Amino acid sequence: MSLLITERGKAYTILVAFTVALAVILDYRLLTLTSLLISLLISMRIYAEISLGVLEDLEVEVSAHYTIEKEPLVVHYKLINRRIYSLLHAEYSLEYESALSFIKGAKAGLLIVPGNSSIELVFVFKARTGTHWIGPLRVVVRDLLGLFKSQEIRVGRRIEVSIPPTVEPVIVRKLYTFTRSVGLVKTRSPGEGVEFYDVREYRVGDELKRVVWRVYASRNKLAVWEAERESYQGVVYVLGAHRDMWTGPYNQSVFEHSARIVASIAQYTARRGYAQALIVFNELGVRDSGRLVHGVEGFNRIVETISKTRIASSEEVSQSTTNWKYLVERFLTILPRERAFVFIFTRTGSGKWQYLLDIALKLKALGHAVYIAMPVITAYDIPRDLPESLYRIYRAKQLLLLREDLEGIVKLRELGVRVIAMTPLHVAQRIIQLIESATWTRS
Amino acid sequence: MSTLLREKLRRSNYISTLLLVLILLVGLIALVEKGPLVPGIPIGASPLSPLSLGTLELVYMLRRNYTVYVITEQSLLSAISGEICVFTTISPERPFTLEEATLVTSKLRDVCSKLKILVADESTNSNNILTALNSTIKVNGDRILVNYSPTITYTPPNYTIAPETPGLFYPLVAIHVDKTHMLRLDKASSVSGGMQVGYVLANTSHDVYLLNPDGSGMWIPPGERNITIASREVIGNVEVFVLGDGSIFLNQVLGSNRTEYRVFVEELFNHLCEKSYKCAIILDATHYSVLSLKSEEAVKYLLEQTMYNDTRILLYLIALIAPILIHPATWLPVMINTITSGYKTLLENHFTTILLLVTFTIIVYNMFSQHKILARDRPLREQLEEELGVFVELKKSVLARVVKLTAQDYVGVYSVLDNLSQLVWGLRFENPEIQVKLGELLGDPGRAEKIWLWIRKLYLKATGRSKLPIVLFWSRAVKRLVEFVEEISKKLSEKFGVEYL
Numbered sequence: 001m002s003l004l005i006t007e008r009g010k011a012y013t014i015l016v017a018f019t020v021a022l023a024v025i026l027d028y029r030l031l032t033l034t035s036l037l038i039s040l041l042i043s044m045r046i047y048a049e050i051s052l053g054v055l056e057d058l059e060v061e062v063s064a065h066y067t068i069e070k071e072p073l074v075v076h077y078k079l080i081n082r083r084i085y086s087l088l089h090a091e092y093s094l095e096y097e098s099a100l101s102f103i104k105g106a107k108a109g110l111l112i113v114p115g116n117s118s119i120e121l122v123f124v125f126k127a128r129t130g131t132h133w134i135g136p137l138r139v140v141v142r143d144l145l146g147l148f149k150s151q152e153i154r155v156g157r158r159i160e161v162s163i164p165p166t167v168e169p170v171i172v173r174k175l176y177t178f179t180r181s182v183g184l185v186k187t188r189s190p191g192e193g194v195e196f197y198d199v200r201e202y203r204v205g206d207e208l209k210r211v212v213w214r215v216y217a218s219r220n221k222l223a224v225w226e227a228e229r230e231s232y233q234g235v236v237y238v239l240g241a242h243r244d245m246w247t248g249p250y251n252q253s254v255f256e257h258s259a260r261i262v263a264s265i266a267q268y269t270a271r272r273g274y275a276q277a278l279i280v281f282n283e284l285g286v287r288d289s290g291r292l293v294h295g296v297e298g299f300n301r302i303v304e305t306i307s308k309t310r311i312a313s314s315e316e317v318s319q320s321t322t323n324w325k326y327l328v329e330r331f332l333t334i335l336p337r338e339r340a341f342v343f344i345f346t347r348t349g350s351g352k353w354q355y356l357l358d359i360a361l362k363l364k365a366l367g368h369a370v371y372i373a374m375p376v377i378t379a380y381d382i383p384r385d386l387p388e389s390l391y392r393i394y395r396a397k398q399l400l401l402l403r404e405d406l407e408g409i410v411k412l413r414e415l416g417v418r419v420i421a422m423t424p425l426h427v428a429q430r431i432i433q434l435i436e437s438a439t440w441t442r443s
Numbered sequence: 444m445s446t447l448l449r450e451k452l453r454r455s456n457y458i459s460t461l462l463l464v465l466i467l468l469v470g471l472i473a474l475v476e477k478g479p480l481v482p483g484i485p486i487g488a489s490p491l492s493p494l495s496l497g498t499l500e501l502v503y504m505l506r507r508n509y510t511v512y513v514i515t516e517q518s519l520l521s522a523i524s525g526e527i528c529v530f531t532t533i534s535p536e537r538p539f540t541l542e543e544a545t546l547v548t549s550k551l552r553d554v555c556s557k558l559k560i561l562v563a564d565e566s567t568n569s570n571n572i573l574t575a576l577n578s579t580i581k582v583n584g585d586r587i588l589v590n591y592s593p594t595i596t597y598t599p600p601n602y603t604i605a606p607e608t609p610g611l612f613y614p615l616v617a618i619h620v621d622k623t624h625m626l627r628l629d630k631a632s633s634v635s636g637g638m639q640v641g642y643v644l645a646n647t648s649h650d651v652y653l654l655n656p657d658g659s660g661m662w663i664p665p666g667e668r669n670i671t672i673a674s675r676e677v678i679g680n681v682e683v684f685v686l687g688d689g690s691i692f693l694n695q696v697l698g699s700n701r702t703e704y705r706v707f708v709e710e711l712f713n714h715l716c717e718k719s720y721k722c723a724i725i726l727d728a729t730h731y732s733v734l735s736l737k738s739e740e741a742v743k744y745l746l747e748q749t750m751y752n753d754t755r756i757l758l759y760l761i762a763l764i765a766p767i768l769i770h771p772a773t774w775l776p777v778m779i780n781t782i783t784s785g786y787k788t789l790l791e792n793h794f795t796t797i798l799l800l801v802t803f804t805i806i807v808y809n810m811f812s813q814h815k816i817l818a819r820d821r822p823l824r825e826q827l828e829e830e831l832g833v834f835v836e837l838k839k840s841v842l843a844r845v846v847k848l849t850a851q852d853y854v855g856v857y858s859v860l861d862n863l864s865q866l867v868w869g870l871r872f873e874n875p876e877i878q879v880k881l882g883e884l885l886g887d888p889g890r891a892e893k894i895w896l897w898i899r900k901l902y903l904k905a906t907g908r909s910k911l912p913i914v915l916f917w918s919r920a921v922k923r924l925v926e927f928v929e930e931i932s933k934k935l936s937e938k939f940g941v942e943y944l
Contacts, residue, residue: 006820
């Protein structure tokens with residue numbers, strides 16, 4: 001890294017050069033003044049060079065503390081200066097993903113790191129679902145008069161944080177209430193399986209290995225261990241994470257809402273013992289949680305996969321497109337032979353409906369039940385901050401953008417694909433209703 | 444200090460460059476002070492001269508067998524070593540003083556085991572050497588004139604020599620070294636003293652004269668015509684060989700196609716060196732004039748030399764002049780003088796003074812700034828937070844009030860309504876049955892009918908299928924349509940528990 005000369009520095013250097021020229025050509029008595037001016041220039045240069053050296057040798061420790069979305073995401077930058085010189089008035093600015101919201105600290109300012117000591121910068125963000133990058137710090141040093149400045153130097157490393165979606169207890173509670181109130185709860189019954197169901201009296205024909213000897217010892221009666229009948233229902237969630245799926249307020253965007261719904265449903269279905277998996281796809285690629293897994297493990301995998309989702313930048317969106325072929329391949333890899341429910345959370349506009357139709361028909365042909373949950377994006381973006389005079393104009397234009405999605409729904413429905421128009425309310429219940437009713441019917 | 448500067452300093456050659464410049468400067472000044480290495484043109488039989496009258500050819504010839512020293516300063520004599528030293532002086536232009544001769548001989552006696560002196564001189568310039576050695580031999584400094592076909596009778600003492608008279612100065616002589624050599628000499632002088640080893644070959648049919656340095660001539664009677672031309676003498680352990688002519692050692696003679704001279708010279712030095720490889724031959728180069736290149740004499744002399752039409756001479760002249768021209772002593776003072784006077788002249792004019800100031804300022808500025816890249820001193824850009832989604836640009840445009848509602852927008856919102864009615868009732872909005880459905884939804888069939896008719900009427904105008912109403916503000920119409928769509932959406936949401944828009 002080298003020093004650059006500022007406009008001020010340039011003007012000062014011209015003055016020095018002119019004084020030197022005057023001293024040499026016209027009047028040697030100016031040499032004293034010239035020497036002073038040159039000394040000042042050189043000392044400022046040396047000062048800036050030393051500061052730059054200190055900056056280059058800074059040791060940086062970066063750490064991040066976070067839990068789940070909506071909670072504070074705290075990033076610490078510890079700058080350690082092991083040299084004897086201090087780093088004075090270095091200007092810094094923190095780089096981070098533009099989709100993140102900075103809530104506390106100073107993302108740009110001036111730094112002083114005394115010699116043989118350290119300072120710590122703390123930056124607080126509001127966590128949001130997905131994988132996001134923070135850092136490094138961009139730093140610039142100057143001399144005392146601002147004659148020289150360094151190029152932007154990146155200090156510390158860039159860290160990535162993967163934030164899982166929250167499971168909304170309200171949704172889960174609603175699901176329980178809903179399924180019980182409409183009689184959709186699958187009744188537990190004894191049968192073949194591995195989960196514990198009950199202990200009952202011994203009957204002729206029961207296997208001896210099932211005898212619970214502890215009961216016999218205490219009550220002098222033979223009792224056997226009974227398993228719960230397994231009722232298998234596979235569920236695969238497909239979550240579109242395209243840039244347009246991030247429409248909406250911070251933490252309440254379409255994707256984040258869908259992710260919370262999926263996480264809540266996944267927790268419910270995990271407790272109900274269903275096997276489940278997740279595929280996330282966007283312009284950057286396709287990511288899945290692997291084969292369908294029962295219980296908490298399945299839920300954990302789903303949440304982790306969602307947390308690894310990255311937001312494609314505008315440049316990335318312009319340079320790449322969704323790999324639908326690979327998405328189909330992933331489906332075929334993870335879907336079981338048995339009938340499974342597939343819920344695709346994505347928009348149908350922008351020509352996507354044709355690919356979705358293709359996928360839905362292929363999966364349907366394999367015996368799976370496919371539902372497309374299309375978020376109604378206008379429901380996520382209520383322009384409350386607009387003045388009344390502009391509100392109607394904005395809504396009119398919004399509806400024009402929604403038109404494509406609605407046309408996609410109509411076309412898909414006409415071609416026999418089941419589409420759920422998804423608004424922030426009721427969609428979770430609708431999905432559970434579909435899963436439970438199917439299971440209930442079978443059992 | 445920054446890494447780059449450290450690296451730069453580590454790799455830098457500032458100090459070495461500065462030292463080099465200083466050394467060059469000192470060297471330049473020293474060179475100017477000392478003057479050119481070749482200060483002029485050596486004339487006569489100097490061993491430094493490759494010209495026809497020089498003896499450089501002899502130096503090369505002797506170097507094949509012996510160590511040869513060409514003495515340009517007497518101080519160099521101290522550096523000589525050898526078992527046998529042969530000090531040779533050939534036709535010196537300037538006479539040896541007795542002090543010089545004594546110094547030379549004493550120095551050579553100190554450094555050499557055996558000293559031999561060869562004097563080949565037709566003048567008396569070398570006699571002091573012989574005197575310093577207490578030799579009885581002397582070069583008389585006269586000229587031996589032989590007329591081998593005497594048709595003209597010269598009557599001494601009124602006879603005056605005409606140098607251009609052909610054949611008159613070239614006596615045929617016999618010189619005995621190991622063998623006897625018959626040679627024709629140039630302007631030779633008689634030698635007296637010592638043991639005669641060379642004499643003029645003349646018989647009774649030839650006329651022989653001796654011409655004294657003062658111009659008076661002497662006719663030699665027939666019985667005395669074998670005038671001594673070379674003598675030899677041993678004084679102590681110093682052997683002296685004197686030849687009354689140096690011309691046989693000149694470049695023009697040794698370089699000619701006549702071999703007898705080379706044979707004689709080789710035999711003479713072999714004899715003096717006793718064929719020992721430890722023999723050192725010292726050729727004197729201190730007693731020859733050097734013409735300054737600036738002098739008219741030098742120019743004249745060079746012109747004379749070029750008349751010989753010898754390529755070697757031309758090359759020598761170039762080689763001689765080139766170092767003088769290149770040498771800083773030639774051009775540096777001139778250049779500095781020119782610059783100084785030019786600079787003074789420039790400063791007399793205001794315009795040129797300003798021009799100089801500006802130029803110097805630019806040079807110094809470039810030196811100080813070291814071509815550093817100019818950077819605007821602005822604060823670092825803060826990371827901007829971006830609102831994501833499909834409505835970002837739309838919101839910006841609306842807030843900037845650049846968005847206007849048109850008939851196309853009306854058609855667009857209408858198609859949303861159309862899609863909605865298909866989703867909910869499975870009917871196109873143009874279907875009149877929709878009026879019934881709307882009536883049920885809004886709870887006011889009359890209003891529903893009015894709304895439906897109004898929407899359809901404006902849709903037909905927007906699509907160009909009707910001209911009525913004639914006066915219409917599309918902005919208002921679209922806003923009103925949006926109100927209806929939202930009302931319908933709200934009612935549907937209330938009725939079915941599903942939000943559509």
